[in-house]
Amino acid sequence: MARPRNDALHEATRARILETARKQMTLYGTAGLGLRAIARELDQTPTALYRYFPSLDDLITALIVDAFSALADALEAARDAEAGGPMEKLRAVLLAYRAWAVANPTDFQLIYGNPIPGYDAPREVTVPAVVRGFVVLVGLVEAAVQSGAIVPRPPYDAMPAETLAAIDALIAGEGYPVSAQAMYLAMVAWSAGHGIVLLELFHHLQPVIGDPAVFYAAQLDALLRSFGAAPG
Amino acid sequence: MARPRNDALHEATRARILETARKQMTLYGTAGLGLRAIARELDQTPTALYRYFPSLDDLITALIVDAFSALADALEAARDAEAGGPMEKLRAVLLAYRAWAVANPTDFQLIYGNPIPGYDAPREVTVPAVVRGFVVLVGLVEAAVQSGAIVPRPPYDAMPAETLAAIDALIAGEGYPVSAQAMYLAMVAWSAGHGIVLLELFHHLQPVIGDPAVFYAAQLDALLRSFGAAPG
DNA sequence: TGTACATCAGTGAACGCGCGTTCACTGATGTAC
DNA sequence: TGTACATCAGTGAACGCGCGTTCACTGATGTAC
Numbered sequence: 001m002a003r004p005r006n007d008a009l010h011e012a013t014r015a016r017i018l019e020t021a022r023k024q025m026t027l028y029g030t031a032g033l034g035l036r037a038i039a040r041e042l043d044q045t046p047t048a049l050y051r052y053f054p055s056l057d058d059l060i061t062a063l064i065v066d067a068f069s070a071l072a073d074a075l076e077a078a079r080d081a082e083a084g085g086p087m088e089k090l091r092a093v094l095l096a097y098r099a100w101a102v103a104n105p106t107d108f109q110l111i112y113g114n115p116i117p118g119y120d121a122p123r124e125v126t127v128p129a130v131v132r133g134f135v136v137l138v139g140l141v142e143a144a145v146q147s148g149a150i151v152p153r154p155p156y157d158a159m160p161a162e163t164l165a166a167i168d169a170l171i172a173g174e175g176y177p178v179s180a181q182a183m184y185l186a187m188v189a190w191s192a193g194h195g196i197v198l199l200e201l202f203h204h205l206q207p208v209i210g211d212p213a214v215f216y217a218a219q220l221d222a223l224l225r226s227f228g229a230a231p232g
Numbered sequence: 233m234a235r236p237r238n239d240a241l242h243e244a245t246r247a248r249i250l251e252t253a254r255k256q257m258t259l260y261g262t263a264g265l266g267l268r269a270i271a272r273e274l275d276q277t278p279t280a281l282y283r284y285f286p287s288l289d290d291l292i293t294a295l296i297v298d299a300f301s302a303l304a305d306a307l308e309a310a311r312d313a314e315a316g317g318p319m320e321k322l323r324a325v326l327l328a329y330r331a332w333a334v335a336n337p338t339d340f341q342l343i344y345g346n347p348i349p350g351y352d353a354p355r356e357v358t359v360p361a362v363v364r365g366f367v368v369l370v371g372l373v374e375a376a377v378q379s380g381a382i383v384p385r386p387p388y389d390a391m392p393a394e395t396l397a398a399i400d401a402l403i404a405g406e407g408y409p410v411s412a413q414a415m416y417l418a419m420v421a422w423s424a425g426h427g428i429v430l431l432e433l434f435h436h437l438q439p440v441i442g443d444p445a446v447f448y449a450a451q452l453d454a455l456l457r458s459f460g461a462a463p464g
Numbered sequence: 465t466g467t468a469c470a471t472c473a474g475t476g477a478a479c480g481c482g483c484g485t486t487c488a489c490t491g492a493t494g495t496a497c
Numbered sequence: 498t499g500t501a502c503a504t505c506a507g508t509g510a511a512c513g514c515g516c517g518t519t520c521a522c523t524g525a526t527g528t529a530c
Contacts, residue, residue, distance in 0.1 A: 031346070031349050117264035198344070
């Protein structure tokens with residue numbers, strides 16, 4: 001080939017486009033994303049972007065995958081930075097979940113909020129990205145169960161038979177090396193944190209309870225205490 | 233006046249417009265709402281809608297207020313239909329919260345999901361609509377506390393000092409006839425349910441735990457048990 | 465050392481589309497006199 | 498009983514705008530010979 005593509009430069013421009021897209025998204029919402037607006041901000045022709053993304057939908061997919069990866073990075077970093085046992089690491093990871101959402105509200109809306117009209121995420125590329133973050137959570141719950149930090153105790157010592165059957169089927173089907181109880185408690189913790197984060201993000205919490213960080217930490221500690229151990 | 237406006241007819245047309253808007257919203261998302269698209273669906277000129285709404289933003293505001301009202305209606309109906317004590321009524325209301333969201337996913341996204349790009353909700357009209365639903369929840373928690381069905385018990389017997397201060401300030405400022413503890417527990421229950429509902433709405437729950445209704449009911453019972461009483 | 469040329473990043477015009485809102489209007493209708 | 502007219506619902510053309518995507522192109526650049 002007579003003129004090889006400068007991969008480093010190409011990648012850098014691609015990153016600049018995504019960065020600008022993220023900025024636009026912050027200003028105009030996830031549904032306000034547009035190729036022309038991004039190009040305008042970059043002082044470029046709209047058509048120039050087609051060198052980097054075959055279509056707007058592909059650009060959105062890249063944004064989504066990046067967001068899931070960044071969230072997973074944050075969760076892994078929190079886990080590895082915490083020196084304590086699995087219970088303390090679990091606490092750190094759930095705190096990091098909220099922290100990331102608050103620091104990156106638009107990215108959080110992109111991956112966990114309303115779908116973008118006319119856009120359909122290709123599952124084969126987004127699902128692995130979701131799983132990576134969830135694995136951090138489940139892994140720590142499993143470790144806490146193994147170490148005896150989490151002990152079966154009401155009301156979380158049992159789960160509905162139907163729920164257990166679904167989890168068992170998933171674990172068997174995908175070959176995940178975790179117990180059904182760990183996966184169940186991970187979902188319990190995730191959904192609990194998720195609810196607070198979303199209410200905070202759209203300002204439904206603050207008028208009542210003040211600082212959401214305090215409220216979130218209190219709920220997290222209450223939940224972990226119910227799981228069988230006092231918070232670290 | 234020579235030609236009085238037929239108020240019933242006018243109101244009926246207004247309702248038809250809102251109904252069509254809701255249908256469009258279901259198909260194309262909350263951000264896909266458009267005056268022209270609604271008019272097209274109604275076989276009318278876009279300008280005809282200006283007889284009923286001064287602008288698209290006013291139409292969206294009407295949709296939001298209606299959605300909050302419908303949700304509050306559903307919660308009140310669930311409370312009044314349940315024959316048991318405050319604890320049973322509380323459980324019924326929280327089940328109704330999820331049921332309404334699942335039955336009206338787009339309306340739920342409209343009021344609790346991503347904001348619509350370029351639209352700003354007028355707080356003086358939306359805030360009272362939000363409050364009406366929340367009052368149902370807080371009222372029942374307060375009644376349960378009064379009746380002794382909810383008793384102070386770890387981990388929900390206390391709350392952070394900062395949270396208590398914020399809630400006290402709100403209660404004093406607005407003159408709500410409830411205790412801080414009741415308002416706190418209402419927020420705890422709301423955010424817990426909210427998280428499950430949103431994960432279910434965007435299909436993050438189903439691949440793991442199967443039927444969200446079962447999971448939701450189990451979490452609800454676990455929470456109410458922690459509040460101090462066995463579920464009805 | 466010089467040159468042909470494949471490939472690169474990016475341009476500029478154009479396509480067909482949908483959008484919210486304005487304006488001047490049309491025809492129907494019910495009331496006041 | 499008849500008529501003028503204010504108000505109604507709705508029309509149709511037009512405004513200026515932004516959108517994603519196509520197409521043929523320009524000029525630079527680095528390699529192969």
